[in-house]
Amino acid sequence: MGIKIAMFGRAEIITRAIKIIENKQNITILPFRYEEEIEVLELIKKAFICDIYIFTDPISYLYVKERMEKKRLPVVQVALDEHTILSSVYHLMQHYPHISNRLSIDTNEEDNILSMLQELNINSKHTYQYSYQKETIVDFDAIFDHHVSLWTEGKINHVLTSSIMVEKKLHSLGIPVSMMQIPSKNIEQAIIKAVSVITFNKTTSNQIIIGYAALKDSIQAIHEKDIVISEMGKIREAFARFAKKTNATVFDTNNHVAIVGTKSLLDNLTRHYRDFPLLHELNIELQLPFNIGFGLGLSPEQAEENALLSLKACNLEEKSISYIMNEREELIGPIGVKKHVDTSKLYQALIHKARLNNELSYNFIDFITKRNNEPFSSNDIAVYYNVTKRSAERTVNKLLSGEVIRVSGEERPYVKGRPRKLFTLNQ
Numbered sequence: 001m002g003i004k005i006a007m008f009g010r011a012e013i014i015t016r017a018i019k020i021i022e023n024k025q026n027i028t029i030l031p032f033r034y035e036e037e038i039e040v041l042e043l044i045k046k047a048f049i050c051d052i053y054i055f056t057d058p059i060s061y062l063y064v065k066e067r068m069e070k071k072r073l074p075v076v077q078v079a080l081d082e083h084t085i086l087s088s089v090y091h092l093m094q095h096y097p098h099i100s101n102r103l104s105i106d107t108n109e110e111d112n113i114l115s116m117l118q119e120l121n122i123n124s125k126h127t128y129q130y131s132y133q134k135e136t137i138v139d140f141d142a143i144f145d146h147h148v149s150l151w152t153e154g155k156i157n158h159v160l161t162s163s164i165m166v167e168k169k170l171h172s173l174g175i176p177v178s179m180m181q182i183p184s185k186n187i188e189q190a191i192i193k194a195v196s197v198i199t200f201n202k203t204t205s206n207q208i209i210i211g212y213a214a215l216k217d218s219i220q221a222i223h224e225k226d227i228v229i230s231e232m233g234k235i236r237e238a239f240a241r242f243a244k245k246t247n248a249t250v251f252d253t254n255n256h257v258a259i260v261g262t263k264s265l266l267d268n269l270t271r272h273y274r275d276f277p278l279l280h281e282l283n284i285e286l287q288l289p290f291n292i293g294f295g296l297g298l299s300p301e302q303a304e305e306n307a308l309l310s311l312k313a314c315n316l317e318e319k320s321i322s323y324i325m326n327e328r329e330e331l332i333g334p335i336g337v338k339k340h341v342d343t344s345k346l347y348q349a350l351i352h353k354a355r356l357n358n359e360l361s362y363n364f365i366d367f368i369t370k371r372n373n374e375p376f377s378s379n380d381i382a383v384y385y386n387v388t389k390r391s392a393e394r395t396v397n398k399l400l401s402g403e404v405i406r407v408s409g410e411e412r413p414y415v416k417g418r419p420r421k422l423f424t425l426n427q
Contacts, residue, residue, distance in 0.1 A: 276336030
């Protein structure tokens with residue numbers, strides 16, 4: 001069955017996207033072209049016969065973000081990233097050499113992009129940045145006024161904008177302005193990601209898991225590009241082998257290697273909380289420290305956001321490390337690192353407080369240590385012991401009555417139905 005992608009964007013971007021997939025018979029792009037971002041509010045009402053939604057600029061998505069999240073619709077955004085900014089500025093330098101050091105740029109990136117421009121030998125002294133937040137509706141007047149003020153004061157001679165509306169307003173005043181140049185590579189990556197997500201999300205009953213791997217930020221900043229590229233290639237090869245074992249899909253982003261999967265991938269990670277083979281394999285193969293961050297979610301967007309958050313948490317430590325962030329934004333891990341469990345104390349509590357027999361006690365200790373003392377549900381016990389859900393719930397009730405475990409939260413592994421209670425040791 002073919003995959004239908006609803007794509008929202010400027011005509012020229014959608015034309016390029018259609019060109020990218022022209023030889024792929026299983027993918028259809030349903031084009032929703034606009035001349036101003038606000039038009040997406042009406043266009044989104046017409047996009048109902050599709051599998052996934054791609055937004056080609058960050059501002060149009062902000063108009064419908066709340067609606068998409070409320071309905072849990074699968075969304076992919078074309079990245080407006082470092083590569084986009086650098087290629088856009090490079091394009092300007094080729095056509096307007098005199099403007100290179102007198103620019104005003106607006107972007108949804110919070111990071112300081114001025115340091116990036118040093119790669120193009122641009123002095124950032126007379127280059128100005130306006131960053132808007134991804135989580136809020138963009139104030140077009142604020143962006144517009146920022147550029148106009150710099151132009152009026154004679155500080156700039158060109159504007160590079162990510163907004164169609166801002167471009168039109170500046171152009172009407174005779175202020176030289178250009179739109180960001182979205183690289184075809186970014187469009188293609190968004191399409192690949194969308195196809196990967198839908199391949200594993202034909203039903204909405206399963207959790208989605210997305211993982212990102214990358215060298216640590218500090219390492220990428222100080223090492224030569226050839227070394228970084230070589231090490232990232234090793235990560236991708238290891239991820240490809242891992243994907244074959246877990247029915248997952250691997251693809252590249254600009255700075256990361258990504259993996260997308262569902263139950264098989266999640267089960268593998270759950271089995272290896274204490275001894276994550278992929279982490280140890282890469283520790284042997286790579287010369288530089290790295291991060292692996294996994295995110296769980298009921299939608300692709302939620303899983304991606306959580307994966308990026310767990311990846312960010314990895315950067316807080318200097319050594320190679322891996323975390324998982326679940327759909328409640330709780331950080332699990334580090335995985336592949338054994339947590340201490342006082343098995344002697346636990347055994348005494350199971351026998352004397354929960355009044356379990358020897359066999360059940362030893363099995364529960366094995367269950368806890370293999371899960372690396374991470375929170376669990378009664379369903380996890382049922383699967384591990386290969387017993388009915390009711391039998392697992394009886395065991396949980398004994399553990400609760402004996403105060404061996406306590407309630408630590410909830411999980412919602414399905415879109416529909418009641419959430420499951422999660423438990424943790426009372427140690």
